[in-house]
Amino acid sequence: MDPGVFMARYIAQRLLLLPLLLFIFSIFAFVIIQAPPGDFLTAYIAELSASGSSMDQAQIEALRRLYGLDQPLHIQYLRWVGRILRGDLGFSLDWQRPNAELISERLLLTVLLGLFTFTFTWALAIPIGILSATRQYSFLDYFFTVFNYIGVATPTFMTALVLMWLAFKYLGISVTGLFSAEYVDAPWSWGRVVDLLKHIWLPAVILGMDGTARLARVMRANLLDELHKPYVEMARAKGLSEWRLVLKYPVRLALNPLVSTIGWYLPLLFSGSVIVATVLNLPTIGPMLLRALTNQDMFLAGAIVLIYCALAILGTLISDILLAWLDPRIRMEGS
Amino acid sequence: MSNDPAPLLVVRDLKTYFFLDEGTVRAVDGVDFAVHPGQVVGIVGESGCGKSVTVKSVMRLVQRPGRLVAGTIRFRPSSQSAQRWPLAPDGTLDLAALDPQGPIMRAIRGGEIALIPQEPMAAFSPVHTIGNQIVEAIRLHQDVDRQTAWEWGVERLAEVGIPSPAQRMRAYSWELSGGLRQRAMIAMALACGPRLLIADEPTTAIDVTTQAQILTLLRALQEQHNMAIIFITHDLGVIAQIADHVVVMYLGRVMEAGPVEEIFLRPQHPYTRALLRSIPSIHTPSRTLLPTIQGSIPHPFNRPAGCPFHPRCGDFVPGLCDRNTPEPVPVSPTQTVSCHLYTGELHGEPIPDRSSPA
Structure with a gap:
């Protein structure tokens, strides 16, 4: 079959599955968010009584009805999905603002930070993996191995805390957030962009360290598997120089399985790392999801989780397409 | 042909060792042989005897922990660019002295x-x-554009008997059958008109019918292009079909070498004789037990001292074969044997007449 026709059919098949998967995931998202006992009002009342004030029963019932919390679960689910289908992500009980507004406010910075982290991770991990594998058991390989173990074994929030402390103690600067104080609430301007670039690399490095270490390990292992295959020796026997042949053949084959992981980054780009973002006080979506979950702000949490799921499905789709495009054997299996 | 005064390749005392944590494996331990232009040299031996490592050493393809530790590999290049290479006065180049990754x-x-x-x-x-x-192979050695290289590639595929070659150029290897794949491999190897083709058990992974076709094809191409071939196999039948000259290897050393007729009709080394005896013959009465070589190949870390074959040899001479390594001695103008039965070290006795084996 012509590769173009095959790819079109392959993509169409995957796209047809999309609504079904989304439906299933929406149920999961809703059930999980409803799982803890109580609802937003219970949490709200508890908070009120903790601060000394209280609400009478009639007021509580009125609020329950207002937010539809008195309805059975399946009705609540249907209402929720119905609103989402009309493009309404719902209203945050906690923030008293539309969810769409809350999410979109933080979306740009989240995605930007995600892309920085992603680029940093791949740009560093792939060359490290290649160098380690082609110079197996050399000093360089051992050095990167130690570096990678540290990277994998250290919790990222820990790295974040240590770096924050070091920066504060020795440089006297605060590295939290993505902006300096004067730009936090300022409208977008050239100065704000520059300020963002000055701040974003540190969280990107912290967030990317763990991923870089893992990816470099996987790349090294994949490449070691490929380096002794007969096609590599054949390329050498043809007279190709070592670097050209390594990059053209085994690296290409070692990258193929990694391509299937690219899709996973999409939801991560959207959420950012929850704990690190909280520690570093980053204005991204992760900490907002955490707050929504602790406060049982279920419509906000539901909206975020649902978008997260949709991006996971989309990411997998992108991975599949990339893989089929890169690896002719997969196109063959499909046709 | 084999008496051509200017050999294409002369390998002398080649040693390639593998340095492992467990010890050193002397995969190739002092190998000598020569290849003349247009000659087919068959290297034969059991698995692990160093056949492949020998030719990989010639191509300088041995990777760590393997290393070429001694010997010379004198090759006579023919290409235009060879003018700029540091050739010896006799027009040869010692491949063993070159940087394996270097431009030459x-x-x-x-x-x-x-x-x-x-x-x-x-x-x-x-x-x-x-x-x-294939285009990559051509363009590495010929200064032609992609389009020309592609057309050459199609011609090569046609030459090795691949039907609809233009379509096959766009195919992936796994879309071809085993036989076609090996033909495509041959086409790629021939792409730049090499003077020496090294075939490392090229028919082992292929069924017998296809094997015969590939051998016929190789022989035809060899005559057409007047190229020399080093053909590695453990199959004596294949050697008889294709080779002019035979090199018999055992544990990294050459046991016997000579023209194919002499090796098959007048084998001198006890190992060669044992090998030939273990081939089933159509004349043997049925239900006769096929003779085998007693014992098995020693573990690479426990190489026997002296002649590597002595623990399995029927003619083993205690005190000599297990102490001294026999050097190759000529037993005819074209045939050499590495065995103490012929070195004259056997208590100064005359060389026993072995020309008519029992």
């Missing part, structure tokens, strides 16, 4: 000496088309 060695690999590997399936990259890989 890379120009020789693929350009002057080409390889046909054992597994055509695994020797093509599965994610690049056949055409891509």
Whole structure:
């Protein structure tokens, strides 16, 4: 079959599955968010009584009805999905603002930070993996191995805390957030962009360290598997120089399985790392999801989780397409 | 042909060792042989005798922990660019002294000496088309554009008998049958008109019918292009079909070498005789037990001292074969044997007449 026709059919098949998967995931998202006992009002009342004030029963019932919390679960689910289908992500009980507004406010910075982290991770991990594998058991390989173990074994929030402390103690600067104080609430301007670039690399490095270490390990292992295959020796026997042949053949084959992981980054780009973002006080979506979950702000949490799921499905789709495009054997299996 | 005064390749005292944590494996331990232009030299021996490592050493393809530790590999290059290479006065170049990754060695690999590997399936990259890989081979050694290289590639595929070659150029290796894949491999090896083709068990992974076709094809191409072939196999039948000259190897050493008729009709070394006896013959009465060589190949870390074959040899002379390593001695103008039965060390006795084996 012509590769173009095959790819079109392959993509169409995957796209047809999309609504079904989304439906299933929406149920999961809703059930999980409803799982803890109580609802937003219970949490709200508890908070009120903790601060000394209280609400009478009639007021509580009125609020329950207002937010539809008195309805059975399946009705609540249907209402929720119905609103989402009309493009309404719902209203945050906690923030008293539309969810769409809350999410979109933080979306740009989240995605930007995600892309920085992603680029940093791949740009560093792939060359490290290649160098380690082609110079197996050399000093360089051992050095990167130690570096990678540290990277994998250290919790990222820990790295974040240590770096924050070091920066504060020795440089006297605060590295939290993505902006300096004067730009936090300022409208977008050239100065704000520059300020963002000055701040974003540190969280990107912290967030990317763990991923870089893992990816470099996987790349090294994949490449070691490929380096002794007969096609590599054949390329050498043809007279190709070592670097050209390594990059053209085994690296290409070692990258193929990694391509299937690219899709996973999409939801991560959207959420950012929850704990690190909280520690570093980053204005991204992760900490907002955490707050929504602790406060049982279920419509906000539901909206975020649902978008997260949709991006996971989309990411997998992108991975599949990339893989089929890169690896002719997969196109063959499909046709 | 074999008496051509200017051999294409002369390998002397080649030693390639593998340095492992467990010890040193002397995979090739003092090998001598020569290849003349247009000659087919068959290297035969059991698995692990160092056949492949020998030719990989010639192509300088041995990777760590393996290393070429001694010997010379004098090769006579023919290409235009050879004018600029540091040739010896006799027009040869010692490949053993070259940087394996250097420009001269890379120009020789693929350009002057080409390889046909054992597994055509695994020797093509599965994610690049056949055409891509053949064009790459051509353009590494010839200054032509992509279009011309592609057309040459199609011609080569046609030459090795691949039907609809233009379409096959766009195919992936796994879309071809085993036989076609090996033909495509041969086409790629021949792409730059090498003077020496090294075929490393090229028919082992292929069924017998296809095997015969590939051998016929190789022989035809060899005559057409007047190229020399080093053909590695453990199959004496294949050697009889294709080789002019035979080198018998055991544990990294050459046991016996000579023209194919002499080796098959008048084998001198006890190992060669044992090998030939273990071939089933159509004249043997049925239900007769096929003779085998007693014992098994020693573990590479426990190489026997002296002659490597002595623990399995029927003619073993205690105190001599297990102490001294026999050097090759001529037993005819064209045949050499490495065995103490012929070295004259046997208590100064005259060399026993072994020309008519029992």
